[in-house]
Amino acid sequence: MQAHFMAIAIGFILDRAIGDPPNWPHPVRWIGTLISKCTAVLNNGRARVLKGAGMLFIVVFIVTAIVLAIVWSAYQLHIAVGIVVEAILIAIGLAQKSLRDAALDVYEPLAADDLEEARKKLSWIVGRDTDTLQEGGIARGAIETVSENTADGITSPLFWAFLFGAPGLWMYKAVNTLDSMIGYKDDRYREFGKFSARADDVLNFIPARITGFLILVFMKNEGGIPLGKRFVGWSKDARNHPSPNSGFLEAATAWQLGVTLGGKSTYRGTESVRPEIGPGLRPLQAADIKLTIVQMHMASFAFWMLMTIIGVIFYAIA
Structure with missing residues (x-):
């Protein structure tokens, strides 16, 4: 158990500091190839x-x-070898640095008023059309992506790593990759991807809610709204989101920042309208992307600490 916790801690730190090296043959690509075939x-x-x-x-x-x-x-071979190997496998399965870097790639040109470059970089991480987006729309796309993927890319994999080690983390990554590739409600995948989409919902159910709660508790309250009101708004808005889990992340972000997320987007020219969430005290701006990155790091660290404390207590009792 101690070796297991040590591997998770090392993996968490490695991902935060180093992330995935450039041109790294990432296992998710191999999983994607298997799914495609x-x-x-x-x-x-x-x-x-x-x-x-x-x-x-x-x-x-x-x-x-x-x-x-x-x-x-x-x-x-040796406990030290096991810790190192498991830590590397855990680090590869997390996305703190890659998520931060992707968001900064959007933030930097947007902060410099280079909308064309910001739209281009945003198009790399979202599925929506970005060609006509202005500052608020670009910021919203980046913020929603970082917020949602705080669970999908960090805390949910950590949750399953704490339960079952690196095999548990990669079990989750396999399901999450399946959902991202075939979990659509279009004619091609509606039936075939049904179980994959439901499995992803189940595996994200607990960590998404814990992460959203930690965002409310530990992220700086930019809107000056009392915690009780933020908690009520978060709970209500999260259930208005079309995703049973992502809403708990995006609603927490919106209420902490005092902004509105959701609303109208277009995908390949087709308009999609989601319910708006958040208090909408002010318009979105480039600086909110950096605030969301800070939120991602704080929530991820708080989640890791919480799971470690729970694990140590459970280990001591057992």
């Missing part, structure tokens, strides 16, 4: 829901089994 074979004909469930099982089993074998073999 399975999809090409299975996503056709009848019984697509069952075929999608079968692919979910196959991908998760393969990924988890490989990571489990690597971690087990490393610990068999």
Whole structure:
């Protein structure tokens, strides 16, 4: 158990400080290749829901089994080797630095009034159309991405790492990658990706809510709204979001910053309107992107500390 906690701590720090090296052959790409090949074979004909469930099982089993074998073999060599290998696998599965860098790539040109470059960099991290967005719309896209991915890319993987080590983290990453690739409600994936989308919702359910609560408690209250009112607004707005989990992140961010998120976006020319969330005390601006990055770091650290404390208490009692 002590080695397990040490591996998580080292992995968390490595990801924060170093992140993924450039041109790194990231395992998520390999998972994506496996998903693409399975999809090409299975996503056709009848019984697509069952075929999608079968692919979910196959991908998760393969990924988890490989990571489990690597971690087990490393610990068999020596406990220090096991800690280092597990820490590296955990670090690779987290996204603190990459998420920060992606947001800063949008913030820097936006703060310099280079809207064209800011739109271009935003298009790399969001699916919406960015060609006509102004400062507020660009900032909203970056803020929503950082907020949502604080759970998807950091605290949810950490949650499953604390429960099951690096194999648990990569089990989550496999499901999350499946959801991002086939968890759509269009004609092509509505049936085939149904189980993957539901599995991702289940795995994110607890960590998303804990993370949103930590944002409310630890992030600086930029809007000057009392905690009780922010908590009520957060709880209400989170349930208006189309995602059962992302709303708890975005609503927490909106209420802490005192701004409005959600609203109108376009995807390949098709307009999409989501309910607006947050108090809307002021318009969004470039500086809010940096505030959201700080929020991501603070919430991630608080989550890691909370899980560590709970784990130590549980270990002491057991």
